[in-house]
Amino acid sequence: MKAIKFMLTCKQASKLISQSLDHPLSLSGRVKLRFHLFICDACTRFNKQLGQLRTAVHRMRQDTENDSSIELPSDAKARITNTVASKYH
Amino acid sequence: MQNINDWLNEHGDYLYRFALARLRDPHQAEDAVQETMLAAIKGNSFEGDSTARTWLTGILKHKIIDLQRKQIREQPLSDLIDLDESDTSMDDFFDQHGHWLDKPQEWDMPDSALEQKQFLATLSKCMDKLPAKLATLFMMRDVQEIENENICKELGITTTNAWVMLYRARMGLRKCLEMNWITG
Numbered sequence: 230m231k232a233i234k235f236m237l238t239c240k241q242a243s244k245l246i247s248q249s250l251d252h253p254l255s256l257s258g259r260v261k262l263r264f265h266l267f268i269c270d271a272c273t274r275f276n277k278q279l280g281q282l283r284t285a286v287h288r289m290r291q292d293t294e295n296d297s298s299i300e301l302p303s304d305a306k307a308r309i310t311n312t313v314a315s316k317y318h
Numbered sequence: 319m320q321n322i323n324d325w326l327n328e329h330g331d332y333l334y335r336f337a338l339a340r341l342r343d344p345h346q347a348e349d350a351v352q353e354t355m356l357a358a359i360k361g362n363s364f365e366g367d368s369t370a371r372t373w374l375t376g377i378l379k380h381k382i383i384d385l386q387r388k389q390i391r392e393q394p395l396s397d398l399i400d401l402d403e404s405d406t407s408m409d410d411f412f413d414q415h416g417h418w419l420d421k422p423q424e425w426d427m428p429d430s431a432l433e434q435k436q437f438l439a440t441l442s443k444c445m446d447k448l449p450a451k452l453a454t455l456f457m458m459r460d461v462q463e464i465e466n467e468n469i470c471k472e473l474g475i476t477t478t479n480a481w482v483m484l485y486r487a488r489m490g491l492r493k494c495l496e497m498n499w500i501t502g
Binding site: 238239240241243244247248250251252258270271272274275277278279281282283285286287288289290291292293294295296297299300302306307308309310312313314316317 | 322323326330331333334336338339340344348351352355356359360408410411412415416417418421422423424425427434436437441442456459460461466470477480484487488489491495496498
């Protein structure tokens, strides 16, 4: 069967899915993608995974921000103080 | 100078963690805090409308982006970007007809705190495996949530370049996670 233009390959669909996280898709892009996702389980899972990936990296960021065991090391503090002092004295 | 000591004592840990969560590198995080202190003492534009912490964090955000920009500019972007249709960088993921070589699986997302921790540790390792530039761009977009348009402005790249790099970063990360995290 010859591929018709309306049909996206999974490779094309995956690109659009990623792009949709950064920028609104064109109307034709949205329609094609919606149709592809309707018939393709693998890309539907991929779409879900990118969402899960985002949630996970947000959690990773928050965990570091809230981790009170992470402190500015005292030697780093001394280096910063010295550097600032040497430039403004 | 008294200011610097006060700022570091009261907000140093907070600023350091904030930077570390975005730069993922202790040395870079220290640099970012140092640059923030230098700018703060030089600018001295703290009006008291905001808290010192909010003011310093605002400066730090810019210093983090400065460091990321420097990192991305160290090598020409063309090393990573090949917009040619004959681009073979996705050959690991798709066959010549554009079908998935390994179909994405349903992920069994962690429930318990321990599993959660292990999952994030795996994710962190996967981030380390990405080419540094892709990881940086990914952090800017998906972690710092900077608008694509502003990222392109900061880095002097086109939106197409940014899409291609983000796409590769996400493809690489999800594949790495799928291989190293047990799926359902």
